[in-house]
Amino acid sequence: xxxxxxxxxxxxxxxxxxxxxxxxxxxxxxxxxxxxxxxxxxxxxxxxxxxxxxxxxxxxxxxxxxxxxxxxxxxxxxxxxxxxxxxxxxxxxxxxxxxxxxxxxxxxxxxxxxxxxxxxxxxxxxxxxxxxxxxxxxxxxxxxxxxxxxxxxxxxxxxxxxxxxxxxxxxxxxxxxxxxxxxxxxxxxxxxxxxxxxxxxxxxxxxxxxxxxxxxxxxxxxxxxxxxxxxxxxxxxxxxxxxxxxxxxxxxxxxxxxxxxxxxxxxxxxxxxxxxxxxxxxxxxxxxxxxxxxxxxxxxxxxxxxxxxxxxxxxxxxxxxxxxxxxxxxxxxxxxxxxxxxxxxxxxxxxxxxxxxxxxxxxxxxxxxxxxxxxxxxxxxxxxxxxxxxxxx
Numbered sequence: 001x002x003x004x005x006x007x008x009x010x011x012x013x014x015x016x017x018x019x020x021x022x023x024x025x026x027x028x029x030x031x032x033x034x035x036x037x038x039x040x041x042x043x044x045x046x047x048x049x050x051x052x053x054x055x056x057x058x059x060x061x062x063x064x065x066x067x068x069x070x071x072x073x074x075x076x077x078x079x080x081x082x083x084x085x086x087x088x089x090x091x092x093x094x095x096x097x098x099x100x101x102x103x104x105x106x107x108x109x110x111x112x113x114x115x116x117x118x119x120x121x122x123x124x125x126x127x128x129x130x131x132x133x134x135x136x137x138x139x140x141x142x143x144x145x146x147x148x149x150x151x152x153x154x155x156x157x158x159x160x161x162x163x164x165x166x167x168x169x170x171x172x173x174x175x176x177x178x179x180x181x182x183x184x185x186x187x188x189x190x191x192x193x194x195x196x197x198x199x200x201x202x203x204x205x206x207x208x209x210x211x212x213x214x215x216x217x218x219x220x221x222x223x224x225x226x227x228x229x230x231x232x233x234x235x236x237x238x239x240x241x242x243x244x245x246x247x248x249x250x251x252x253x254x255x256x257x258x259x260x261x262x263x264x265x266x267x268x269x270x271x272x273x274x275x276x277x278x279x280x281x282x283x284x285x286x287x288x289x290x291x292x293x294x295x296x297x298x299x300x301x302x303x304x305x306x307x308x309x310x311x312x313x314x315x316x317x318x319x320x321x322x323x324x325x326x327x328x329x330x331x332x333x334x335x336x337x338x339x340x341x342x343x344x345x346x347x348x349x350x351x352x353x354x355x356x357x358x359x360x361x362x363x364x365x366x367x368x369x370x371x372x373x374x375x376x377x378x379x380x381x382x383x384x385x386x387x388x389x390x391x392x393x
Contacts, residue, residue: 046367049359050374051322052305056351059303059339061295063221064243065272067211069287071204072275075175076197077102079190080168081110092181096173096201103171103198105190110169114162121155128152177203178281202285205278209242209254209291210271215263218270221256224295240274242283243290252277256293302349303342308357309333319349320356320363322371328356330365 083105090102128148135145173179179201184190190198225238242250254276263270274291276283283289309317317333333348349355356363357374 046326046370047359047362048370048372049322049356049363051354051371052308052357052374053354054302054304054345054349054351056300056302059298059301059344061298061337063217063293063295065211065213065217065291065293067209067272067274067289067291069283069285069289070208070210071177071202071285072206072208073175073177073203074285075173075177075201077171077173077179077199077201078194078197079103079105079171080192081105081165082191083107083109083169083189085184085186085188085190088182088186090173090179090182090199092179092199094179096177096179098173098176100173101170102173102179103184105169105171107166107169110162110166114159114166117155117158117162121152121159124148124152124155171198173201175201175203177201204281204283204285206254206275207278207283207285209240209274209276209283209289211274211291212269212271215268215270218272221272221293221295225256239294240276241292241294242274242276243292244282245288250276250282250289252279254291298344302345302351303339304333304335304345304349304355305357306338306341306343308355308360309335309343310360317343317348320360320365321349322354322356322369326368326371328363328365328367328369 085103086106087104088102089104090096090100096102128145128151131140131145131148134140135142179199182199183196184198221238237255240254240256242252242254244250254274257273257275272291304319309319311317317335319331319333321329321331323329331348331353333343334346336344336346338344354371356369356371359369363369
């Protein structure tokens with residue numbers, strides 16, 4: 001009796017499960033169908049970037065080179081005779097003239113030697129004069145007369161030597177210039193041609209400004225000088241300007257010297273020398289300065305802001321440029337030199353190109369962007385306007 005009642009129950013249960021599954025599948029289908037009616041999320045707007053539109057312009061080309069100031073002439077003062085220093089006759093750090101006495105060496109022994117030589121010369125002269133008529137009368141031999149004449153000539157040479165040594169007791173300045181501190185004091189013993197100088201005199205007007213550069217710079221400057229591109233003075237010499245260590249402009253223009261230049265075989269560099277007037281003694285030996293050479297004006301030059309120029313792994317410059325349809329392009333560049341905060345571009349950009357200077361990290365080559373012209377800060381714009389637009393190396 002119980003088996004007849006229990007038998008159909010599992011069947012009813014399975015049918016209920018199938019019915020529930022069918023309802024669930026239908027609900028899921030309806031849910032999926034309902035989701036398909038929602039619109040996809042909108043695409044993000046193109047990133048905003050700031051650009052600078054490059055233009056062709058006339059750019060003064062200037063080569064600025066670091067250098068050191070050297071004295072035009074330098075002379076070490078050394079004694080030429082032995083003796084005791086009696087006096088120092090100059091003010092350390094003062095100006096001296098060529099031939100001015102600087103020291104006095106004790107002249108007593110040299111004065112005695114000179115007097116002795118003069119006496120010997122007088123004796124030899126008297127003997128030669130006495131022998132002269134005797135040899136004509138054959139009273140003395142010709143050989144004795146010749147010996148007397150030779151002795152007189154030797155005595156003359158001895159007098160001249162003694163006179164020169166006496167003069168050398170007065171130590172004179174070899175050149176005109178500024179003398180440094182004295183390295184010897186009164187009472188010191190000095191020797192002829194000693195290695196230690198008594199003092200050093202330097203000629204400070206004019207001065208040399210020496211800069212070391214690759215030989216290619218020298219060749220370029222020579223070509224530009226021959227072509228008349230470099231700024232020259234009335235004598236046809238290439239002019240240079242000097243900027244001092246504190247950034248101030250030196251008031252006197254110098255001239256570039258191309259002669260007597262040798263190339264260092266180890267580095268391939270040369271030392272370019274400029275001759276600069278120094279009437280006020282403002283330039284001093286050893287001073288660091290910058291030498292500026294005007295190379296003329298380059299017409300139709302294209303300048304790109306440095307903040308918009310990057311370099312690849314090889315170190316070659318490139319820039320991101322926005323095309324007319326607002327698509328980003330990667331342009332390889334060739335640059336010549338810096339012009340203030342810009343690069344002088346010789347290849348890769350043309351007038352009217354828009355170079356990205358802000359938002360570079362958001363711009364990808366081939367992607368669209370929203371470009372707007374870059375506006376520098378007000379203070380930065382005033383500072384840039386005040387800076388001279390000259391190209392320097």
